[in-house]
Amino acid sequence: MARLPQELIDTVVMEVKGKPDLQACSLAAWKFVPASQSSLFRRMYLEWDSSSRTAPAFERTRLFFQDHPHLTLYVRDLTLDIPKSHQDQAILEIVLRMLRNLERLAINGHAQNWDDLLTDLTYTISCTISLPSLQRLHLLRILRLPASVVLHAASCVRVLSLDRITPQSLRDIPAHIPPNTQLENLILPWCLATNALIRACDFLLTPQNLRRLSVEVRDTGYYRPPIVASAAHLRHLQLECGISSIPFDLPLLPNLRSMVLVLPRLVGTEGLWTLPENLSSTIVTLPAVSPRLEALHITIRISTFQTAPTWQDHIPFPLFAARSYRDQLPALRDIQCCFGYFDTFMPCSGIWFELALQSFIELMESQMPAPFHDGILTVGRASHRSRVNYLDHLP
Structure with missing residues (x-):
C-alpha cells in the first residue's frame, strides 16, 4: 500500500x-x-425547520468547522435555509465566511424580506457570490431582493436561477447597465412575482453569451427578449407553457442543439384530448429555426383525472411523417416524449395514469412514424421530483 x-x-x-x-x-x-x-464534505446541507424557532444544526456546524478548519476547504456545494432568528443568522454568517471554495450555492429564503435579514449576513452572501470559485447560484423564495444583488449575481456566476423572487419597489441601480458577459445559463420559472422581477431587473432580458435558457411562456411575452439577445450563442432552450397554449415566436437559433418543450394537453371537441396547437406549429418551424438541432424533448402535462382518456389527434406531424426529415434536420438523433402531471411532485402512477400513458405512447408513435421506425423516438412517463429536495434538481 x-x-x-x-x-x-x-x-x-x-x-x-x-x-x-x-x-x-x-x-x-x-x-x-x-x-x-x-x-x-463536498456537498453540505444547512437546513432549518420553519416550525422551530431555533436552528441547532447551524451552531453544531460552526463548532465543528472551528475545531476542524481544514474541512471547510472541501465544501464545494452548499444548500442552505435562511433561519428567521437573527441569532441563527449570525451563526450562518460565520459559517459562510469559512467556506471559500464554493462552486454551487442554493439559498431558500423561506419568504423572508431581504432587508429584514441581518446586515452582516446579506453582506457575506454578496461576498460569497463574488468568490472566484462560485459558478452556480440558485435563489428561492426571497422577498424584496434588491436589483443590485441580482445584477451582481448575474455578473459573477455562470448559472443563475431565480424562483419566487420579488424585487424591491425602488430600483437601486442606474438605468444604463453595461452588458453582462459572464452568465451562460439562466433559469426563470414563472410565478406571480416574475413580471415584477423582470421589470426591476430588465438586464436579465438582454444577456449576450447565454448558452442555456429555461423560461416559462406567458401572455406577457417576457421570454422572447432573452432568446433574441442570445440567439447567436444559444445551445439549449427550454420553454414551459401554462394552461394556455400560446404560440411560440422563435427567431433563428443557428447553434441550438437541444430544445425542451413542456406543454399542456388540451381538450378538443366532444371532450377528446388533443395535443396543443403550439406544439404542431413549433415542429413545423424546426428546420428553419434550429437547423443544427440534435435533441428534441417534449413533455405533455395533464391534471388529475378518473376516466380513461381518448386522444383526438392521430394524423402524423408533416415533418416526421416520412424519413425526409433527415434532410431537413440532419443532426437530429434523439426525440423524447414524456407524459406527466402539472404537479411535478406527483408520482406518475395509478391505474388511470397507466391507461393514459399507454394511449399517449400509441399517439406519439403515430404522430412521428419516421423517427419511431428509425429508433430515435422514445416515449415514457415524466420524472418525479421531491418537494423536499427541489433545489437538488437544479444544475
Whole structure:
C-alpha cells in the first residue's frame, strides 16, 4: 500500500460513493483520509425547520468547522435555509465566511424580506457570490431582493436561477447597465412575482453569451427578449407553457442543439384530448429555426383525472411523417416524449395514469412514424421530483 502513488489512491477512493463506505475508507489508512474527506464534505446541507424557532444544526456546524478548519476547504456545494432568528443568522454568517471554495450555492429564503435579514449576513452572501470559485447560484423564495444583488449575481456566476423572487419597489441601480458577459445559463420559472422581477431587473432580458435558457411562456411575452439577445450563442432552450397554449415566436437559433418543450394537453371537441396547437406549429418551424438541432424533448402535462382518456389527434406531424426529415434536420438523433402531471411532485402512477400513458405512447408513435421506425423516438412517463429536495434538481 505504501508504495502506491498518492494520486492513484485518491483516484480509487474518489470512486467510492456511499457515505458509510467513505467513512470506512477514512478510518482504514491515513493515505485514504484526504480523498475520503473531500468526498464526504463536498456537498453540505444547512437546513432549518420553519416550525422551530431555533436552528441547532447551524451552531453544531460552526463548532465543528472551528475545531476542524481544514474541512471547510472541501465544501464545494452548499444548500442552505435562511433561519428567521437573527441569532441563527449570525451563526450562518460565520459559517459562510469559512467556506471559500464554493462552486454551487442554493439559498431558500423561506419568504423572508431581504432587508429584514441581518446586515452582516446579506453582506457575506454578496461576498460569497463574488468568490472566484462560485459558478452556480440558485435563489428561492426571497422577498424584496434588491436589483443590485441580482445584477451582481448575474455578473459573477455562470448559472443563475431565480424562483419566487420579488424585487424591491425602488430600483437601486442606474438605468444604463453595461452588458453582462459572464452568465451562460439562466433559469426563470414563472410565478406571480416574475413580471415584477423582470421589470426591476430588465438586464436579465438582454444577456449576450447565454448558452442555456429555461423560461416559462406567458401572455406577457417576457421570454422572447432573452432568446433574441442570445440567439447567436444559444445551445439549449427550454420553454414551459401554462394552461394556455400560446404560440411560440422563435427567431433563428443557428447553434441550438437541444430544445425542451413542456406543454399542456388540451381538450378538443366532444371532450377528446388533443395535443396543443403550439406544439404542431413549433415542429413545423424546426428546420428553419434550429437547423443544427440534435435533441428534441417534449413533455405533455395533464391534471388529475378518473376516466380513461381518448386522444383526438392521430394524423402524423408533416415533418416526421416520412424519413425526409433527415434532410431537413440532419443532426437530429434523439426525440423524447414524456407524459406527466402539472404537479411535478406527483408520482406518475395509478391505474388511470397507466391507461393514459399507454394511449399517449400509441399517439406519439403515430404522430412521428419516421423517427419511431428509425429508433430515435422514445416515449415514457415524466420524472418525479421531491418537494423536499427541489433545489437538488437544479444544475
